[in-house]
Amino acid sequence: MTLASGSTLVIALGGNALLSARQPATGGSQRANIANVAAIIAPLLAHYRIVITHGNGPQVGLLAAQTPDADWPLDVLGAESEGMIGYVIEQELANRAPKQLFATLLSQVIVDPNDLAFQHPTKPIGLIHQDRSRLTSLGWDSVEVAAGGWRRVVASPPPLRIVGLETLQVLLAAKVTIICLGGGGIPVGLHGDGRLEGVEAVIDKDLASSLLARDLDADALIMLTNVDGIMARFGTPEASLIRRTTPNLLAAQAFQAGTMAPKVAAAAAMARGGKIAMIGALGDLQGLIDGTKGTWVLPDGSLV
Structure with a gap:
């Protein structure tokens, strides 16, 4: 399978690609990271229809820590981070x-x-804290991270439906490059009378991006992260990059929750719909599309 010119790509950027949990939490750091992302994506805009989604874990957690007394709910902070991050991504791309x-x-x-x-609650958000008492004092659940320190964790329910999909379809048909679904989207509950209301949660960005890609009938979902792709025997001396795989082959392996598991689930859902999912490093984006880098997840039966 190959991607022809004019194909529709959903490119999902990890939140740590925009502002690492261990970086200084400054606008300058985020701007520099996004400028790097834009330089990598911009050359593709002339050849493909592109929808960009992005994480917001460090950013939304930072906003929450700045306003604990104001009791701003996570859905509102998620919306705030979507606008903040989307603005910078759009500007950096438009400049190129x-x-x-x-x-x-x-x-x-x-x-x-x-x-x-x-x-x-399992979804980490915010910066890494060396002192857990700060998180505890705010009444937040937290988890110890492998590199040391603590991060807040919140509920991460699966996405069921994207609101306003028709608007995205109209823009995509008009060849508009779209930046949306920041942080997996703003979580809302649907009442019986049709009323929407914010929910205190964070949606996994990769699962939401997969749902979006399938709803838009995109040709490929590309999940960019800080590793080369899906590794077989991860964490052992025999670890090796999986170049081509399928949902059935992935189902035979175990992936720890909170690591590669959401990306694997998102990729498998995309491939079961007959399309391609790719997982790899940000700097390998062109190689991912060419098929020379990262992991491709293809429909079952494609590797026969």
């Missing part, structure tokens, strides 16, 4: 491709407020 049309949109995503995920 001034003839291209862009639109940055806030994205509401429906979740189930009664999902079991709310009983077991």
Whole structure:
């Protein structure tokens, strides 16, 4: 399988690619990282229809820590971070491709407020704290990270439906490069009377991006991260990069929650719909598209 010119790509950027949890939490750091991302993506704009999604873990956690007394809910902070990050991504891309049309949109995503995920918060957000007492004093759940220190964790229910999909379809048909679904989208619950209301949660960006890619009938979902791709025998001396795989082959392997597991699930869902999912490093984006870098997840039966 190859990607022809004019194909529709959903490119999902990890939140740490925009502001690492261990970087200084400054606008300058984020701007520099996004400028690097834009330089890598901009050359593709002339050849593909592109929708960019992005994480917001460090950013939304930072906003929450700055306003604990104001009791701003996570859905509002998620919207704030979507606008903040999307603005910089759009500006940096537009500076490199001034003839291209862009639109940055806030994205509401429906979740189930009664999902079991709310009983077991697992999604890390915010910066790494060396002193757990700061998180505890705010009444937040936290988890120790492998590199040392603590991060806040919140519920991460699965995305059920993207609100405003029709608007995205119209923009994509008009060849507008779209930046949306920041942080997996703004989590909202749907009431019986059709009313939407914010939910205190964070949606996994890769699962939401996969849902979006399938709803838009995109040709490929590209998840960019800080590793080369999916590794077989990860964490052992025999670890090796998986270049081509399928959902059935992935199902035979175990992936720890909070690591590669959401990306694997997102990729498998995309491939089961007959399309391609790719996982790899940001700097390898062109190689991913060419098939020379990272991991491709293809429909079952494709490797026969």
